[in-house]
Amino acid sequence: MRRTASALASSALSRALLRSHDGVVARHRFLLLAATSSTDPRRSSSGGSTKAAFVGLAVSAAGAASFFQEAYAKEPPSPELVPKDVVLYQYEACPFCNKVKAFLDYYDIPYKVVEVNPLSKKEIKWSDYKKVPILVVDGEQLVDSSAIIDKLGEKITPKKVTSAVIENDEEKKWRQWVDSHLVHILSPNIYRNTSEALESFDYITSNGNFSYSEKFTVKYVGAAAMYFVSKKLKKKYNISDERAALYEAAETWVNALDGRDFLGGTKPNLADLAVFGVLRPIRYLRSGKDMVEHTRIGEWYERMETVVGESSRIKA
Structure with missing residues (x-):
């Protein structure tokens, strides 16, 4: 679910001055708070002062919202560097595809999406690579999520920026952490019990490429199968309590931010995008809601939703 700039500005009020790394941010929040408190009719001596207070609120709120948008503005690549034809072969719920x-x-x-049927995989029969994601960029096939991002990054960003990103040890460390640790915690959580397994497969079948008959079979048979598979995954990755492991991973990530808005500082880097991407499919499942409720990751996730913005997917 996307949030408007004004809603985000209101959310920011609850955090006023707590993480204001910039004095300008602090002043915007203070003005908005002051304007809000002055709109209480009980504190106004006349209708005119009440009207003025509301005008002040509108001006201050607009300024704060504008600043919020500017602070997290994206920096899209030069138009001449953007590929002309990008097609993603995916499963909607796949964490690597979402990365x-x-x-x-x-x-x-801009990219087109081809939803692959995980049973027949007929949509990728043309490829020797039988996993997703597969990204076809102007006719060139790219595979493996991290390799896709590296290769596409080289195409759309200036060489000096790309080199700096690739050589950033902190960013590299946390991208590897996503692939080697974070993703392995997700399945034991979304299939933790029968109700959560059914919830997950309801999402998978609702968004996946299945026939009507396949949807019913996959939802119930798949949920039952993955419930038992998740128990094996817990043992394989030495997970004793899946929720505790998820919360610990979320807190580990927040600690890595070390007070910064993003691991990349004022803008997300590839590690931020990787964590956000793999968590996006579970955010509004029971496991994702629990994660946000019981850890400090929620504010960072909201910032990422804002800066990533609406999907650039081309609607069929």
Whole structure:
């Protein structure tokens, strides 16, 4: 669910002055708070002062919202560097596919989506690579989510910027952490019990490429199968309590931010996009709601939703 700039500005009020790394941000929040308190009719001596207070609120709120948008404005690549034809072969709920989509959305790269049927995989029979995501960029096939992002990054960003990004040890470390640790915690959580397994497969079948008969079979048979598979995954990755592991991972990520808005500082880097991408499919499932409720990751996730913005997917 996307939030408007005004809604985000209101949300920012609850955090006023708590993480204001810039004095200008603090002043905008103070003005908005002051304007809000002055709109109480009980504190106004006349209708005129009440009207003035509302005008002050509108001006201050507009300024704060404008500043919020500017602070998290994206920096899309030069038009001449944007590929002309991008097609993503994916599963809608796949965390690795969503990692690629977060990158494409953030950089405003228009892309088409081909939803692959996970049973027949007929949509990718043309490829020797039988996994998703597969990204076809102007006729060139790219595979493996991290490699896709690296190669596409080289195409759309200046060489000196790309080199700096690739050589950033902190960013590299956390991108590897996403692939080697974070993604392995997700399945044991979304299939933790029968109700959550059914919830997950309801999302998968509702958004996936299945026939009517396949939807019913996949939802119930798949949910039952993945419930038992998740138990094996817990053992494989030494997870004793799946929710505790998810919360710990979320807190580990917040600690890595070390007070910054993003790991990349004032703008997200590839690690931010990777974490956001793999968490996006679970955000509004029971596991994702619990994660936001019981950890500090919610504010960072909201900032990422704002800066990544609407999908750049081309609607069929």
